[in-house]
Amino acid sequence: MKHLIPVALLAACATASHAAPVYLETPVTYAPNAGVVDKVKEECKIEDMFVREASPFFSKANGGEATIAADADPKASRVRVQITHVLGVGGGAWSGPKSMSIEASLVENGKVTRTTKLTRSTTGGAFGGFKGTCTILERSAKALGKDVVGWVANPKAAASDAAEAEPKAQ
Template sequence: MKKTSLITGLILAFLLMLSGCKSAAVQNIDNSGYISGSKVTTKKVERAIQKGAMRKGWSTKRIKTGLLEAKNNVRGKHLVVVDIAYDTKGYKISYKDSRNMNYDPSSNTIHGNYNKWIANLERNINYELSQIGVMGNTNASRTVTNIAPKSSSTSNKNYKKADSSAISGKTIYIKNITPYSADNRIAANIKAECTINEQLASFIKKFAQEQGLKVEYKNKPTSNDLYLDVKIVDAISQGGAFRGHAKFTSIEGRLVKGNKSYGSFQAARVSGGGFWGAYKSSCAVLGRTVEALGKDVATWLYSPIDNAKLGDTGYIR
């Protein structure tokens, strides 16, 4: 009983971790007119930016005259990388890269702390600029821009919405190994040690056929084929045997034929391993998540709709 309570607690904590980290739109800061009217050299501006960055633990690298790359490795766990373009009139701070910040390129959102750290970086740069005589141009416009979202990997084509009733009884093709999305955040050890990409395709085919649907493998579908374009977006492996498993996998997909779309979905599943979970490997428990996802997708294929949310999508990070 105690072990069951412990495992349940670990899973709940894991779910809270996924849902509790608030995201915000990634912001770029444009202070391109901040220095206007002050007599300073490019070299002095560069040095002031470097010193301002160092005040809050940022390291800088000179890419070329007028461009610095700044990195902040917070507590050795969270990495943020920005570009800082500058001249004798001002500077701009632009997002470049991050690690463990829940960055989602499809919506260009990130952990809320990112924008706070960038605002602190800006304040410290402005302080160091004041030390070389720059008082700040109050007439200059300071612009904070939310980066426009990028298209999802399954919706980066302009599809025409089509009636799903027109495909009743048709053969649906899928790849025998489900690809990972281009912007996936899956740890290398999961990809190397587990076979969730093979399992997912197998489960989708199995459960769809059990519902009377015709699903076959085809790794090079043509524009004349009814094709389920599905990708693995995320997979997380927390905990382990005897400590309690907390595994998570998310996918996205679209049913298409040529330029016609018959529906799309996002899906996610969480698992603690089920009965005897403490004796199962991490890959085995991740396998349970993709098995559940296979059932979800098969059910959706029976009557596909657009923008469906399947399974535990509330925990997509």
């Protein structure tokens, strides 16, 4: 009897650690009417940047692989990301704050099961005035990657984060 509790805990941990992986679908694309300055789109390659910055979070959550090609195994769970808006022009921090907005859809067994919209803004952090636009936008991409993985694990995470970010009426 005294071994029953540790065995039950071990079984629960083993089950949790063997949850089906959820991959980041590649390529990440732009939404049809995405608002992105052409110069930033060309120089920063935002879609590749997002994959590069988000992959470590997916890899950690999956215990290995992070990405899956769009035409790979249709039964594999994946997150499909579309970039919907990027606020930023050349000139680094001197041209104002930068932000990135995405729409993330969880696809399971070939069907979209849920969708969320996320936005992250930054002024570049410490020494932001010495960073270029692409480097500053990498901060938003990294934060969004972490947000998406958190949303996959907890669907209420994105909703509660968005609610907390809204200004309070005075």
